[in-house]
Amino acid sequence: MSETRSDTVSVVERTRAVVAGGAVVGAHFLGRTAVFVLGEEALVFAEPDGELRRMGIHDGAILASAGDGARIVSGGDDGKVVTTDVGSSRVLAADPKSRWIDHVALGPDGAAAWSAGKTAFAQAKELRQFEAPSTVGGLAFLPKGFRLAIAHYNGATLWFPNAPQAAPERLEWKGSHLGATVSPDGRFLVTTMQEPMLHGWRLVDRQHMRMSGYAARVMSLDWTPGGRWLATSGSTQLILWPFHTKDGPMGK
Amino acid sequence: MTDKIPVTVLTGYLGAGKTTLLNRILSEPHGKKYAVIVNEFGEIGIDNDLVVGADEEVFEMNNGCICCTVRGDLVRILDGLMRRKGKFDAIIVETTGLADPAPVAQTFFIDENVGRRTKLDAVVTVADAKWLNERLKDAPEAKNQIAFADVILINKTDLVSAEELAEVEARIRGINPYARLHKTERAKIPLGEVLGRNAFDLDRILDIEPAFLEGDDHDHEHGHDHDHGDDHDHHHAHHHGGLKHYHDEDMQSMSLKSDKPLDPDKFFPWIQDLVQKEGPNILRCKGILAFKGDDQRFVFQGVHMILDGDHQRTWNKDEKRESRIVFIGRNLPGKTITEGFERCIA
Structure with a gap:
């Protein structure tokens, strides 16, 4: 006797293989x-x-x-x-x-960003560019405003492409930061590192978050719908970090 | 293992002839395609090959190891090149004249993705016959490049006398007796001597000329490279027995061997501990090992604190099961290393 309710369709039935x-x-x-x-x-x-x-x-x-x-x-x-x-x-x-x-990102209101070597470009109405201190490792838009997070060696930079007079905000953390993602609520920036770990900043107070314990370099990560959890690769298990509380995964 | 793409690292001090060699590699009809990672665009331009510009960005790993540096740009470029796998047969990385080869080599050991898909074939160093002796005195990079090499081209031999050439060769041997040496004009060399050397030319350490070794017994048996039956042999011939000996003030090499099998449970902790303590001074180490109760030949190589090793193949029946390790580095504690190694004998 199967306990599966008849209205529950297995994932397999809803998928098909595509030969790309x-x-x-x-x-x-x-x-x-x-x-x-x-x-x-x-x-x-x-x-x-x-x-x-x-x-x-x-x-x-x-x-x-x-x-x-x-x-x-x-x-x-x-x-x-x-x-x-x-x-x-x-x-x-x-x-x-x-x-x-090397990298591309999409932002709110049709904005797009990309990078070539050390140069990051952002385009909304006009094209702007920014020279990072070293080769750009990753790009992510913040959900609000026209603001781009740029990962590079020894940290990340928050850049307002439309405010050239405003100094970009530098977030420091030693090492090579390779990928970047911003939580959907815009509170946290998380980068993947050359070492098998993630680094995060709570943007309001620049509090650091070290997320380590991985077996391998994290190659893939994304937020669950609503942004409550950050799901990552880098292990034989799927790793989920809780981000729905005030402190994010700090101390967890 | 075999489908890993071989990577050749090309080093050499400014003006030694790296670009000449690179152009030669790319333009000769060898039927192979290379992806080339260069530090400066424009000096080479061959349509057929993939040429990528690099920034030589070195950073320290956050693993508590100060000498553990990696070329971040290489990780990125190799990742990108792997998307075009099948479009090229091998990769060549050209470094700038002032580059330390260690971060390049370490990149292949440290980054898992890079290490899984590529393998370091050889470090090839081009040396300027006329100027190398001067550079060895004033440029630590030049010395590192010689110490690191698996293959060394003494280039521009047409610009020096036979005596000067012998002097340069002796200086190089004083630092690195294990590399294959070739004398060239305008970097002219059969490409097989430079490319496809396979696994850092490990077997080379088994037949090193004993006269070059640290603490040698001056039994002059130069046994020059008989195994590459081409026109290079005559070059070596006139140095027979007449080669000067140099011991570089701060860079040495040492070689250890044992015809008794080693105990892996003693050897691995010992070598790990050794490179932890002496890593900053050990530029390169390589070894071929025979372990007790193991029919497989174990090979390993290391750069500073990083070691990488694996079973290579089954020992041949008629092959002498001998373990051999070589170290090249600065101020090596010879006695400690020798005693430690001897304690690893099973």
Whole structure:
């Protein structure tokens, strides 16, 4: 006798395997269409009706991608930043020296950001750029305002692209910071490090949070809906850090 | 193991001829494709190959080890290159003339993702026949580059006399007796001598010329590189028996061997402890080991405090099961190391 209620559908029944035809390095949704980012050149669109469609967008490796449901922004080793929606793609920017576009991020109100080497770019209405003290390791927009968190060696910088007169705010922590994410409520910035650990800052008072104990470098992390938990790789188990209390995971 | 992409690190002091060698590697018809990581764009330009600019950003790991430095830009670039796996056969990393090779080498041991997909094939150092002796006196980087090398090209030999060349060679041997030495003009060398050396040329340490070793017994048996049957041999020939000996003031090498098998339960704690204490002074170490009750040959190599080792293959029947370790470093405590090693014999 199964105790499973008849209205509960297993995950398996709701999924189908998609043969993307290449290594998949990212996955996003555009509306109800699942979009897989290949390691080289193209996106593969898996429509709800089962149709598969390939769209070539880069002349080489795709190094980074970000999606917000309405568009996907990607950076490649061809030096191009490409924005794609369900129907089409266009080049948002091309690095004059064809430097690799290492990171991309999407922000509120259609803002996008990317980086090439030490230079971070942010575009809302106008394109702004910022020279980080070392190569940019990761980018993340804060949920409110036009503000970008930039991870680099020995910390991260909070930058207001539209306030060039305001000094960017530097958050210090020794080491190489490789990825960045901001909690959906905007209270916490978390970076992944070269060492198998995360580092976090509570932005209001710059309180440090060291999140360690991983077996491997954390390659993937994201917030649960609502931002109560931060889910990460870096272990054979899925690690969830609690962020719903005032202090976040401090002391936990 | 075998599908790891080999990486060759190209070092050499300013003006020694690194770019010449790189251009030669890229332009000769070898049917292979290379991804090249250079520190300066523009000096090379070969359409067929992937050329990536790097920033040589070195940082310290937060693991309590002061000499544990990593090239962060390399981690990033190698990650990116792996997305184009299949588009190239090997990777070449060119460093700037002032670079210390340690962070580059350590990157391959420390970063798990990099180590899983690539392997350090060899450190190749280009030395300027005319200026190296001067640089060894005033530039610590130049000395590190020699000490680190698996393969050394004494380049621009056409600009020096035979005596000067012998002097340079002796100086290099005083620092690093284990590297393969080649004498070149305009970095002209069969590419097989530079690329695809495999695992830091480990077997090389088994047939080092005994005359070069620390505390040697001056039995002049130079046994030059017989195993690469090409036109280099005649170069070596006229130094036979006449090579000067130098002991560099602060950089030494030492070699230990045992024909009795080692006890792994003694050896590993000993070597770990040794590199913890002496890591900053030990630039390189390598070894081939025969453990008691183990039919497999164990090979390891290290850079400063980092060690990396694995079983390599089964010992051949007719092969002498001998363990051998070499160290290159500054002010090595020879007696302590020798005694410690001897205690590891099973």
